[in-house]
Amino acid sequence: KQEVTQIPAALSVPEGENLVLNCSFTDSAIYNLQWFRQDPGKGLTSLLLIQSSQREQTSGRLNASLDKSSGRSTLYIAASQPGDSATYLCAVNTGTASKLTFGTGTRLQVTL
Amino acid sequence: EAQVTQNPRYLITVTGKKLTVTCSQNMNHEYMSWYRQDPGLGLRQIYYSMNVEVTDKGDVPEGYKVSRKEKRNFPLILESPSPNQTSLYFCASSPWGMDGNQPQHFGDGTRLSIL
Numbered sequence: 001k002q003e004v005t006q007i008p009a010a011l012s013v014p015e016g017e018n019l020v021l022n023c024s025f026t027d028s029a030i031y032n033l034q035w036f037r038q039d040p041g042k043g044l045t046s047l048l049l050i051q052s053s054q055r056e057q058t059s060g061r062l063n064a065s066l067d068k069s070s071g072r073s074t075l076y077i078a079a080s081q082p083g084d085s086a087t088y089l090c091a092v093n094t095g096t097a098s099k100l101t102f103g104t105g106t107r108l109q110v111t112l
Numbered sequence: 113e114a115q116v117t118q119n120p121r122y123l124i125t126v127t128g129k130k131l132t133v134t135c136s137q138n139m140n141h142e143y144m145s146w147y148r149q150d151p152g153l154g155l156r157q158i159y160y161s162m163n164v165e166v167t168d169k170g171d172v173p174e175g176y177k178v179s180r181k182e183k184r185n186f187p188l189i190l191e192s193p194s195p196n197q198t199s200l201y202f203c204a205s206s207p208w209g210m211d212g213n214q215p216q217h218f219g220d221g222t223r224l225s226i227l
Contacts, residue, residue: 004154032214034215034216036218041221042220042221043116043202043218043219043220043221044202044204044218045218046215046216046217046218049215089154089155091155098143098145098160098162098206098208098214098216099145099157099160099170099171100145100147100155100157100204100216102147102154102155102156103154104152104153104154105154
């Protein structure tokens with residue numbers, strides 16, 4: 001059974017700092033890995049999707065990497081801003097009916 | 113605008129009173145799914161549908177029903193709600209494909225409280 005872990009559970013950084021969020025999964029047989037952002041009272045916003053054949057994806061200040069063999073992914077946020085404050089969720093798609101298995105998230109706070 | 117729409121957004125009800133949470137998408141996606149989110153447990157899949165009239169159980173289907181009569185709609189039905197179904201519910205959709213390049217789109221969530 002696939003299990004997804006995100007460390008740390010919470011993180012507070014000053015504005016402007018670069019930061020890394022970690023995601024690990026137990027079964028390397030995945031189709032893709034998706035990073036989401038969740039704001040309080042809102043749904044999930046897809047940030048990046050990395051296919052199993054890819055090593056990384058970039059969107060603006062965000063860069064996500066994938067190391068399938070070691071069961072790890074990282075989300076790198078450059079030059080953090082207060083607007084980046086949210087919970088970040090990692091989810092892996094094992095291809096079994098496209099089910100996403102989620103981690104419990106990292107709650108990020110970027111302070112002024 | 114491409115979106116997944118859930119209704120209601122909030123509902124407080126009592127044990128045993130049947131309720132339906134609607135989900136509609138305007139992207140012509142084949143695949144739709146329901147998740148519940150609970151503190152410390154993350155999001156867990158309840159049911160999914162790969163196309164019209166095709167549905168199957170996820171990880172936590174007990175106490176729930178779904179139907180997929182039309183491509184755009186995927187309602188979640190709680191026939192006899194109980195307090196342990198108090199949760200935040202999300203509907204998601206994506207194009208169906210096994211090539212690993214299909215991000216899932218989520219609705220804004222429905223917060224259910226069963227008293």
